[in-house]
Amino acid sequence: MRLSPIPSNYFAEFHRNFRGDTPETFRVCADCGGACEFNKIGTLMPGEREYMAEVAGLSVSEFSERFLDILLMEDGTELDVLRLINGCPFLDRGTFECNCREYKVVLCEIYPIDFQVHEGHVHFGIDDWCPIADTLRFRRLFLETGVSAVSKLPVPVEWYQHVARYDDLYFDYPALEAYRTDRAKPQTFTLEELLRFQRAGLEHDPKERFHPYPAEVIAYQPLVTIASTSASRPLGPEPSREEVEPR
Numbered sequence: 548m549r550l551s552p553i554p555s556n557y558f559a560e561f562h563r564n565f566r567g568d569t570p571e572t573f574r575v576c577a578d579c580g581g582a583c584e585f586n587k588i589g590t591l592m593p594g595e596r597e598y599m600a601e602v603a604g605l606s607v608s609e610f611s612e613r614f615l616d617i618l619l620m621e622d623g624t625e626l627d628v629l630r631l632i633n634g635c636p637f638l639d640r641g642t643f644e645c646n647c648r649e650y651k652v653v654l655c656e657i658y659p660i661d662f663q664v665h666e667g668h669v670h671f672g673i674d675d676w677c678p679i680a681d682t683l684r685f686r687r688l689f690l691e692t693g694v695s696a697v698s699k700l701p702v703p704v705e706w707y708q709h710v711a712r713y714d715d716l717y718f719d720y721p722a723l724e725a726y727r728t729d730r731a732k733p734q735t736f737t738l739e740e741l742l743r744f745q746r747a748g749l750e751h752d753p754k755e756r757f758h759p760y761p762a763e764v765i766a767y768q769p770l771v772t773i774a775s776t777s778a779s780r781p782l783g784p785e786p787s788r789e790e791v792e793p794r
């Protein structure tokens with residue numbers, strides 16, 4: 548069972564409106580060494596597979612065959628995830644550049660934006676694990692432009708609820724790769740199967756590997772509150788999260 552696909556024009560508009568990988572953020576990623584690539588799961592939104600295949604000039608089945616796996620949730624919903632191998636199939640292992648930058652997975656494009664779902668509402672925030680989150684102007688870029696762009700996608704709250712089950716966890720990709728039948732073929736994993744491969748101690752943890760940060764990177768201050776609609780950025784005790792009503 549699949550959620551109704553979002554029409555391609557929404558994804559095209561998203562990519563026109565927001566780019567998360569600027570030359571500056573890319574330098575942080577290069578120093579980091581792609582920690583998210585080796586620890587996190589990349590999930591495609593409903594219809595994103597079709598959009599990415601179209602832009603890549605492939606049929607949906609060719610695209611799935613080369614790049615994706617399926618995650619099967621308990622209620623039978625199927626989610627598209629980037630192939631569960633040690634390093635995303637779009638990752639250039641030499642430069643750590645993404646080879647699908649023009650049509651990159653939305654959740655990759657907006658990262659370090661993350662989300663939580665409470666009582667049917669999606670709340671966007673910043674994942675402080677990512678070194679990009681340590682620079683205030685990057686936080687502003689993602690929290691202002693990134694959240695605004697992703698909020699315009701008509702993603703059903705059910706999708707966010709499913710993805711929230713595993714999106715902030717870390718996974719043992721070498722073990723996942725050893726477990727799978729064939730790294731060159733799509734495979735369906737149940738959520739229960741996937742969760743067996745959670746990693747507690749991180750490999751490639753950027754915050755252990757790359758101290759000290761470059762001079763332009765400031766230490767994360769948990770008391771900085773970034774309100775999504777305000778031009779000025781007040782300091783305050785409560786971290787805020789932007790809330791949107793999914794359509």
Ligand code: SF4
Binds near residue numbers: 580676
């Ligand atoms: S964890 Fe953050 S800095 Fe590191 S590669 Fe991922 S997005 Fe870039």
Ligand code: SF4
Binds near residue numbers: 629645651652655
């Ligand atoms: S699609 Fe690109 S940004 Fe996303 S995990 Fe793969 S290489 Fe990284």
